[in-house]
Amino acid sequence: EAGVAQSPRYKIIEKRQSVAFWCNPISGHATLYWYQQILGQGPKLLIQFQNNGVVDDSQLPKDRFSAERLKGVDSTLKIQPAKLEDSAVYLCASSLAGTSWETQYFGPGTRLLVL
């Protein structure tokens, strides 16, 4: 079974530039999550999708971050414009139905460095 795919794996940009990350979840998984993991901290949920609808985006900085999940499969997360403090690993995860006891399956992450 293929896992969660993410690209790119690494990205270096200058502040005020824009960047986009892509995620392809496990086939059949209805729920998709984007996390931000700053060095030395645990993953922090940015947004959760159920199919192509948003379940929770309370911690998404909406002035600069946006995400979409068209057709309920792949998802993209965009930052525009980027700030130095956005340097982090961006993790995508998926689960079958999004219930509170389900295992989340994580991708390898995209490591972003903002200079």
Add this chain to the structure above:
Amino acid sequence: AQSVSQHNHHVILSEAASLELGCNYSYGGTVNLFWYVQYPGQHLQLLLKYFSGDPLVKGIKGFEAEFIKSKFSFNLRKPSVQWSDTAEYFCAVNADNAGKSTFGDGTTLTVKP
């Protein structure tokens, strides 16, 4: 809001030593609890989880964790660690009726051969 605290940031052990990693959460209602592990160069993956029933849960590679509701704790244990257990360990809690997880800041375990 729910929160998770992992008290040990970095633990160093010799092989065959016993391991206990602390995890405490703050939330007064029903919780589902998880330990995830990230081995060097690999993805985050599930080690074990508790959502109901026996509060002592067993996971992969000989790990276990005990949910103590009165202490709001879900500590991870292993009686005898191996060099291959070197990894970062994250405790997570889901307290809402949805899959949203709150993670602790992780504990880095280094096992010396």
